[in-house]
Amino acid sequence: MQRWRTRWRGIATALGLALFLAGCGQGTAPHQSALQPKAPHDRQPQLWRSAGPTRVLPGDVLIADSHANRIILVNPQKQIIWQYPKPGQVSQLHDDDDVFFGPHFDEIITNQEGYNVISILNFRTGKVVWNYGHPGVPGNLPGYLNTPDDAFLYQTPHGDVITVADIRNQRILFINRATRAIVKQYGETGVQVANPPTTFNAPNGDFPAPHGGLLVTQIGANDAVLLNRQGQVEWTVHFPSQFYYPSDANFTPNGNIIVAFYTNPGAVVEMTPQGRVVWEYDVTHGPGMLNHPSLAVMMKNGMVLLNDDYNDRVIVINPRTNQIVWQYGHTGVPGTQPGYLDIPDGLDLLPPGVVPGGHNGVGGHLWSYSDNGL
Numbered sequence: 227m228q229r230w231r232t233r234w235r236g237i238a239t240a241l242g243l244a245l246f247l248a249g250c251g252q253g254t255a256p257h258q259s260a261l262q263p264k265a266p267h268d269r270q271p272q273l274w275r276s277a278g279p280t281r282v283l284p285g286d287v288l289i290a291d292s293h294a295n296r297i298i299l300v301n302p303q304k305q306i307i308w309q310y311p312k313p314g315q316v317s318q319l320h321d322d323d324d325v326f327f328g329p330h331f332d333e334i335i336t337n338q339e340g341y342n343v344i345s346i347l348n349f350r351t352g353k354v355v356w357n358y359g360h361p362g363v364p365g366n367l368p369g370y371l372n373t374p375d376d377a378f379l380y381q382t383p384h385g386d387v388i389t390v391a392d393i394r395n396q397r398i399l400f401i402n403r404a405t406r407a408i409v410k411q412y413g414e415t416g417v418q419v420a421n422p423p424t425t426f427n428a429p430n431g432d433f434p435a436p437h438g439g440l441l442v443t444q445i446g447a448n449d450a451v452l453l454n455r456q457g458q459v460e461w462t463v464h465f466p467s468q469f470y471y472p473s474d475a476n477f478t479p480n481g482n483i484i485v486a487f488y489t490n491p492g493a494v495v496e497m498t499p500q501g502r503v504v505w506e507y508d509v510t511h512g513p514g515m516l517n518h519p520s521l522a523v524m525m526k527n528g529m530v531l532l533n534d535d536y537n538d539r540v541i542v543i544n545p546r547t548n549q550i551v552w553q554y555g556h557t558g559v560p561g562t563q564p565g566y567l568d569i570p571d572g573l574d575l576l577p578p579g580v581v582p583g584g585h586n587g588v589g590g591h592l593w594s595y596s597d598n599g600l
Contacts, residue, residue, distance in 0.1 A: 278302075279578045282542055282552050284527055289540055289554075290325035290336055290572035294562045297325055297334060297347070299576065300540075300554050306564055308582070310334075310352050318354045319345065320361070323374075324474075324521070324572030329381040329588045329599055331580050336572070337377040337390060342370070344377045344390060346403075350583035358388070358406060366395045366415050368408060375430045376474060379403075380599035381588060387599075389440065391429040398432050398442065412457055420447050423457045433476040434593040434600050443475040443485065450475035450483060452499070463501050469493050469508075476593065478524040485522070486532060492516030494532060494543070496524070505545050513557060514550055520571055523592055533570040540570050 279285055283302040290297055295317040299308035311317045321340035328335060333355070334347045343359035364372035372394040380387045386403035397413035412423050419425040422442070431443035431450075438455035448470055452460040463483055465472050475485040478496060482504060487493045493516065496505040507530070509515045522532035529551070530543045539555030555567035562568060576582060577590045591600045 281527070282529055282544075283531075284525060284575075285578055286576040287531065287540060287554070288325055288327065288334070288574040288576060289533070289567065289570050290322045291562075291567050291569070292321050292323055292535075292571040293560065293568040295319045295322060296562070297322060297336065299582075302552070304554050304565065308349075310347060312352060322572070324376050326378055326572075326574045327576065327582065327591065328379040329591075331576065331582045331586045331590075332584070333379065335377050335379040335388065337374040339373055339375055339393075339571075342372060342374065344371070344374055344388060344401075346379065348583075356403065358401060364394065369406065371395070371399075376432050378432070378434060378593075378600070380434075382599055389432050391432040391442065393428055393430055396426050396428065398426070398429060398440065412453070420444065422451050422459055422462075423453055431474040431476070433474065434595060434598045435477060436595045436597070438595075438597050441475055441477065441483070443472050445471060445473075448472055450485065461499055463497055463499060465495060465497070466503060466506075469495065473519070474521045476523060479526050482524075484524050484530070486516075486519040488518050488520050488535075490517045490536065492519040492534070494519065494522045494530060496545075507543055507545075507548055509548070514548075517558070521573060523573075523575070525575065525592070531573065531575065533573050535569050535571050538567045538569060540567065540573060 280302040286299050286301045288299050297310045298306050301307050321338050322336045323339035325336045332349055337344050342364050343357055343361050345354050346356040348355050359371040371392050375391045375393050377390040388401040390399050392399050395415050396418050397411055397415055399408055400410035402409050413426040417425045418427050420427045428445040429442050430445050433441045435441045440453050443450050449462050449464045451462045454460050469487045471488045473486045473488040475483050478484050482496050482498050484496045491510045494507040497503050516534050517536040519532050519534045522530055524530050533540050537557050538560045539553050539557055541550050542552035544551045560568040575592050580586050594600050
């Protein structure tokens, strides 16, 4: 995320939002939680320890610590409770940008933006089990990527499918995990024109949306586009003109849109689908100022969790007070020792009651909808 954005800060245009699983025969009603309760006799492996959720942070936080080439899981008490690679081992990741749990919380998918590779890790074994792309070699032919962003893993009736915003190739890809074939594409490869869904301009987000859709962020057009299941544009939200470089727009629990602005100072804005601003965080000086934040998400408790990339921290903001109420990392001080981060560029939330690597049902993610496999 950050390397591409640093070089392409002025880019504009709208990227069509991909509605995800066309033809997969899924339902349409959003669901809040499809987690299957664990039977009392089901012996789940206790793979990590957590002191439990707090009022501010309702779960553990998965962090893509991009310049450290690692992924860590941190609990609300700021303890590292899982990490890849394990201490003393060599990481197979390079510039791991975003990071998301798979449908059952037993796998983790990460896009290595500056390395042009998508990887899937097994949480239980801590090993990389799948890759797509040619390490360090950008391209647009089958098997190649050019600056991939926001890779998500879906379980569908037709097998596992990965979606990714392939930024410099100006497209959204749907990749079959088993065959590595591109089964669907939105956008014309290499054509940087804002005409969604036919062509896009630097798509840097492809977040799950209700009813099998995708919410795509357009850097240059400073907006987000919702595509339905068939890839048609449902609506477009234009962000306030005083901000630029939108990053990873996604839905809040109440159906609004939240987006970070990858600038210094950075900002976060929540808007309705009709384009009305309902909340913004725009601190221009002091310890609350953001420095290139790339992903902000609103949790079910109303708090906003985000990675503040170049401030080397992950924080929680209370929108009622616009105060930072939780922080992991030392502001502006990169490091890899406990309590430090080195340009964290992605995150996900592990909800309470879920055992990553165990027998979890599909659902319970921040981006859970009953008809998109998450």
